[in-house]
Amino acid sequence: METAARAIDTIKSFRETRLSALRPPSEFFDPNRVSRPADLNQAVSRISYNTRYFSGNYGLIIAVLANYEPAVAPIPRLLIGGFSAINKWAPEPMQVGDHIVTQKSLYTGLFVIGLPLLWWASPLGTFFWLVGASGVLIFAHASMIEPGVESEYAAVQDEV
Structure with a gap:
């Protein structure tokens, strides 16, 4: 409960400090104020x-x-989503055909796919x-x- 209150306070302070500093688009894109220095x-x-x-x-x-x-966006989401999906839907080993798939083999597959993608994303x-x-x-x-x-x-x- 204390963490939720802290998160709400953080969001409120972010809104008060950063979002209050936003200027309206009419001021930000004012063509009358554009000139070459x-x-x-x-x-x-x-x-x-x-x-x-x-x-x-x-x-x-x-x-x-x-x-x-x-x-930027897809690779970390792929890795984070892969970790959470493995933890949520495959906590126990499961039988697929003649093979037993464990969490360790799923994590290995995630790294085999995710790390080359991360390198490729540069x-x-x-x-x-x-x-x-x-x-x-x-x-x-x-x-x-x-x-x-x-x-x-x-x-x-x-x-x-």
Whole structure:
């Protein structure tokens, strides 16, 4: 019971911290605020401000890209699903034709299928794809969107 309460508290704190940082799509995709930065200093200034201001939206972009990438999602789900299926439906050895199938042989089969798939999915390449794709999208958006009027007062609030 204590674990359920802790999980609910974690979800509430996640909703209060991360989901409250989400900006509406009309603000995130505002075409009136799109402009090319004049120089590198202005681009860095915009990136610095916008990555903090739109942090919730950028986190959502990373989550969508991580779920989009076909190599990331299926392999861990296959392995986790295989473990849970073996534990749920085959706790005892069973007779299949003339053979006795044990949990050990099912786990061996899962590894024989799952590990080559994991190698084929190239998790390191997928990780760098995710970092590169999200970095390009986030930096491009953050450098092209002009900070709103509230950005002028951000420095004043930090000093107070």
